[in-house]
Amino acid sequence: MTQQRKAVALISGGLDSLLAAKVMLEQGIHVEGINFFTGFCVEGHTHAIRKKDKAKPKRNNALWSAEQLGIKLHIIDIVEEYKDVLLNPKHGYGANMNPCLDCKIFMVQKALEWAEKKGFDFIITGEVIGQRPMSQRKDTMPVVARESGAQERLLRPLCAKNLSPTLPEREGWVSRDSLYGFSGRNRKPQMALAAEFGFEEYASPAGGCCFLTDEAYSRKLVDLWQGRGNREYEMDDIMLLKVGRHIRPAPHFKLIVSREEGENNFLMGYKKQFIHMYTTSHPGPMVLVDGEPAESDLLLAARIAARYSKGKMAERVTVEIHKPGEEPYSVEVEPLGPTELKDKWMI
């Protein structure tokens, strides 16, 4: 009896990785999935924050894909290691702060380490030539294979016929004839294959599944670095960029203003770490203050908090200010007028 070969599949939760894994299962390969959490993933927690999203069913698409496939899924926390990928991408950024090519190389390299440790024979991805402008091009496919160290052990079942044969094909572990030659941004071949496999429902995130491809998010990230004077970040920082209105009235401090109850509750979780304030005379948002504000800055912040409260038309609004480890105190302020809140402060 021939030995059953094992492949580890990069599972993002999207359609392409689902199909790539399915193609391998159809060829009798033992497949297990691997999914990486960078901290910038659009999955899961982002849905849990906003109240308006609470009614929608929440699910982790990578877990869901694995369940459809009937394979195991290993989720790997790469938040710390990913910092170097984001801060020093050898191949640069895409349209926003997305280091897509370095990211793909890094993930394939981590999958290779995992495969070697667990005795797996090769790695598969759902990459399709021409699908993504930065990382999935004919000229970058060999770069990923080479720089990750995976070399010929990296197989892309959906576009393999457009590439040179890899080790699993040459060794006859998989049949090249039963692989695919998809290319370009047209999704129809994938949708047809999904129908053939009986997948009726699947996630199709427009900008991929990463916040770094999002313009507004990238702008807030760059602002955070500029405000701090360095590019270090912690998990809490990158989470907070996903929540609320971010307003920077001056280089040395910014406000994060909740937009609704879900965000309010989420920001409450940070009240021990940040200066925070909320209106007490009228219902209003939770406001975190990040940076090094002077006392006069806090008065401006209080006026902004009042501006976003139900008392925005009132003459005076009471705002309670909390500094970590100190007794809270109240100030009475005039809400900031609509023309006083400057567009350039909005990040």
Place this chain on the structure above:
Amino acid sequence: MKYELDARRLLCPMPVIRTQNRVEELAPGDTLEVVCTDPGVVNDIPAWCRINGHRVLETREASGEITLLIEVGEA
């Protein structure tokens, strides 16, 4: 053996990752009680258990905390 894991204040998928890493150290038949605050775990941890061969014996929700009792399956 019974074990416990505090995954409060973590947002998905972190509670799943912590559960996965803890379960990896346990033996079949052991139980792990995971306490979380992100409502996403109600879907994600059972899904993770189903695909990896573990069982959720019990799910309790009280005062904003969700507790899942997991029985570790065969590797």
